[in-house]
Amino acid sequence: MSDTPADVEPLWELRPPTGDADQDAVLPPVARRMVAAVREGTAGGLFPPVVTAGPEGTVKVDRLLGGAADARMLAHALEDRRFTPLLALLERLDAWCVSATRRYSTVLADGVLDVTNAEVFGPVVSEAFVACATGRAHYARDRVAEWAARCEAFLTLFLDRLLRDMNTCWPENPAFHGPVVGLWTHGEETHNGRQRVLRLDCAGGGRVAYKPRPASGELLFTACGGEGTPASVFDLLNNAPAASGEVRLPVLSCWSGAEQGYLWQEWIEPPAQWGPIRTSGEWRLTGTRLAPREAARFWHRTGSLAAAMFAFGITDMIGGNVVTGSRPGESEPLLYPIDLEIYFCRVPRLYDTGLLYDPTAEVEQHHVGLESTPRWCSAEGPPVCWRAEPTGALRLYRRRRSYARDETRTVVADTEGRSGYGPYLPAMLRGMFDAWTLMCRQRPAIRRFLSTAAAGHYVRVLRQPTFRYFDALVPRWLSGGGAAPVPAEPDVRFDRAELDQLRRMDVPYFVRSLDGGPVLRVEPPPRPFETARVAARPEPEGGWPPLRELLDGANLELAGLGVALRDAVEHVFDEVTEHVVTDESLGVRLHLQSPAEGQVGFDWPEVGRRITYLWTQERVRLRIDALDAPEVPVEPAPAGEIRRRLLRLDRLDGAIRMPWAAGGMADDAAERRLRTLTDAGIAWLSEVVADHGWPGHRMVGAAAAAAASRLVQHAREHLDFRRHCLELMRQAAAGGDLPWREVAYLTDELRLADGLPQVYGTKFEPVAGKLVPCPIEDPDEVNHRRAAMGMEPLADYTDRIRQRYPLTGREAS
Known part of the structure; x- marks a missing residue:
């Protein structure tokens, strides 16, 4: 790994102390406990990771802080006055943990709330440590104190909701019975007062995600129900009679709380079909591995999901927001949308959903929802890291390279070493067609369901691409801040509503009711759910979601699938095993000449027709023939x-x-x-x-x-x-x-x-x-x-x- 300035930016150094004095003795009790936990190797996640060179230009997490030498350096560093705000944060959160453990003992097991528990407090302690180490004194003092207050308010609100909801709003499933025996805090985005997604491990064995945000697409699209009235759009479609073939869309247990502004959701685990999908020397990447027949079924069902997302204007389905996994009792995995906040918006191309690479994007998008290449690089990870020096010191750097991942929930491979849906393109396309014909046929039922179920739901409005917000946040966090966050691109501007949220180190969050009305910003706790109107200009082409025509199903016509089929082909054109395929078992006839020129025909025995989509870069056409009509010769391109x-x-x-x-x-x-x-x-x-x-x-x-x-x-x-x-x-x-x-x-x-x-x-x-x-x-x-x-x-x-x-x-x- 090169040490050139273009690769990393040195920020601060953790040095071995001189002499044999016991630094722990001069620290406050909570800090001594933390240092002891680091010495024992149980609290390294409270600090940035130590990295080394990884494969293909990445950095790999070598270890977390731990052991006697790291604990000694840490204790010595914490004596410095610059870390006074961090020590104050630890004392405040430690006192809160003691009080909260008593107050919420009926729903929370002992030991979960401990300030040395990195799974709960790692993100906020790590950020506070870096702010103290690298920022200006007044910035660290004010900002870290605010983070402590926000963290306490966020967790208190969560526990109040858990105490009220666990025995009232939660389903009867024994897996979700309490108390909560484990808690994990997501370390990436924060919204609405530094709130984060949490994972709860229940005594009954189930896992639940707590999502403190009002956008509720999971409830509207993926909630599963019992007999009778459908619980969601996907539940409705799964229980409707097939139109041209079987359709199975992913559903999961998700439920609203006693008030607006948050939801609970079943945590989707990795599937049983899990193993290495790429190895190179010492490096190993694991993911979902399916036998060819399983893979064909998986990609058929994923095709149905892709068509549904295209139909309902669901977007931001990048890697991490969709995962491959299984629910209890399921033998084969599905692709699950687990972060469904933006829907009923304009998606003229399939890549606008986030499932595919946008071929015109300025930045190469590795980690889309249907990622096909098992790359080593990860899309997530802490923005700073330690590098071990020959002297024994640890030098803190701003990370410039991607972390190497050792597992992936988005890349799916088969047992023959092929990854992505390219080798299974006929199954993928057939899944899209079967879902589309079903949605067209069920359009009146979908419209009726949405006319009643949409009341009280909110959709997120993403006014700027998220990466612009991160570009403005990370330098501010590492450098001690300034008067206002500044976009990395000179022609980009943030308005007052965005700046207010960026200043408190949140990714700006806006919503709009499915009934329409103004774009709203969501205020932080202790107000559980309050909004303030913002101008939100300029509007995107087609307007802010929700778009009325998508709620009404106006796009659900047979011809409307053609563009999505062309995009799905273009995405994997070079990975397709054969470019001319007749698959009688699927009723698919595929003939591809270039990424933007081709055709696919689907047999539809139920109506006695063959539906053929033909496309070039400029247009898509639809041809309907009798099922037994001779095939039309394909003109060479x-x-x-x-x-x-x-x-x-x-x-x-x-x-x-x-x-x-x-x-x-x-x-x-x-x-x-x-x-x-x-x-x-x-x-x-x-x-x-x-x-x-x-x-x-x-x-x-x-x-x-x-x-x-x-x-x-x-x-x-x-x-x-x-x-x-x-x-x-x-x-x-x-x-x-x-x-x-x-x-x-x-x-x-x-x-x-x-x-x-x-x-x-x-x-x-x-x-x-x-x-x-x-x-x-x-x-x-x-x-x-x-x-x-x-x-x-x-x-x-x-x-x-x-x-x-x-x-x-x-x-x-």
Whole structure:
């Protein structure tokens, strides 16, 4: 892991003390208890983790603070006056724990509320420690005192609700019987006065999530009921007669409390089908692993969920807000939406739900709801961490890289090593079709249900992307704050309602009633649920949710599914096992020519018809034929042939280039064959570019687009054409049709060809027996330039290149 400023920012250092004095003796009793718990290895979660280098440019949690040496350093540090606010926070929360344990003994087991319990108090203590260590004294004093008061108010309100609701509002399920024997606090977002999601472990064996926010999509869509009246939209659809095939949408126990502003929800556990889905040396990533038949059923049901989310305008379904899991008694897992706050809003494309990557997004979105690649990087984790120094000290850094994860609840693999729904695309699409036909047929019943059930419900209004709020919050938290949080992007502005919440270190939270009316902000405790009207301008296209047409089901027409089908295909086009498939068991006929050109037909025996959706980038069409009608021949598309030829050229090139590079590039015959192959490929590609433009992701898919980039990089004798291609590639990257790193590779190639230093450090040469980057212009800024192109730090890239080409003297592209 590199120590360059672009990778990490040193904030403070925890040093070993000198001498043999017992620092614990001068600390307040609660601080001595905390230090003792750290010494015993039970309270390390109260502080940032100690990290080391992880795979693929990540950082991995090496350990938490623990043991005699860490406890001694911590005790010595806490003597410093800068930590006085932290000690005051510990004393206040410790006194509250003693009082609350007595007051709530009927619903809370002994030992749960202890200020050294990192599962409960880890987030607030860690934040307070970092604020004291790195912030200005007056900021730490005021802010940490506020956090202590907010934490006490939040937990008191929670326990009051638990005491009242456990024996009145909770279901009769014995699994949810108390008392609560374990409590865990979510460490990421806070809302409405530093409130967080909690997990409760019940004496009956069940787990419950407590959600202190008024948006109640889980109750409206995923609540499960008994016989008779449906409890939710998904419950209604699961119990309706099938239209074109079986549909099973995820439901779970979730229930409202005695007042508005919060809800209780069953905690979804990982499924029994759990195991390693990726290994590399010492690294191991575990997730859901399904046998092929199980996987086909899983993806059929996930397709139904995706169609329902598209139909009801459900969004923000990114990784973490949906998880794969099982409920008690279920033998096969489902994908569960567990954080359903934003719905009945405008989602013109399937990726607007958050389930898929947005191909036009400025930032690459790894962790979508239907994540298909088992990457090592995680989307979550503390913003600061410790690094162990050779001296024994621990240095505190602001984290710049992703944490490495060791498990994932979003990536689903099969037992043959394939991940995502690409290998099961016909099942996924069939699930979407079966759910869509059911929703179309049940449109009157859905409308009737919503006309009565929607009363009293709220939908969250996300006025800015969450990452903008985090960008403003994290620097403020680490640097001691300022007059007001400032957006990272100069053209972004926060209004007063947002600033009020950001100043108390909350992610701003706004709601709107399903009956309509103004956008509201939610006030913090001790007021359980009060709102204040805000202007909320400018409005998004289509207006703020809830959209009336979605409540009325106006979009539930057969043709309305076409765009979602096209998006689902584009998302996994390069992962699809076969691009021409006839699956008689599913009644699916699939013919794909490019990410944006294809068709899929569904047999619908119940009505004696075959429904075929045909699409290009510009439009989607619907064709309805008799079930026994002969299939209409598919017209070949230019993009399909361009894709096939690019991939064929790339395979031929690799078959020659890899052995040539491994042999030290000394085989003249192989070099001539490569030159002949490249010249022929460039002659053909120049015609493609002239007729169709640059073959980017949307035209030919990611794999073939990368092959086109490699072909141009290899064509060192075609400088004019390469310069023309660089301009086309810049335009494609600006439109989200090509990764910016491809532009960086070719930029460096052309600069070296012109006798200039490279700017991104992508090209290497042998020096003293190892590969080093060719000369770089302004090398101190190279990591900033690489980051702007979505590339890893140069040190990590250099390590990968040296591992991949240990015997060569040049980088092979």
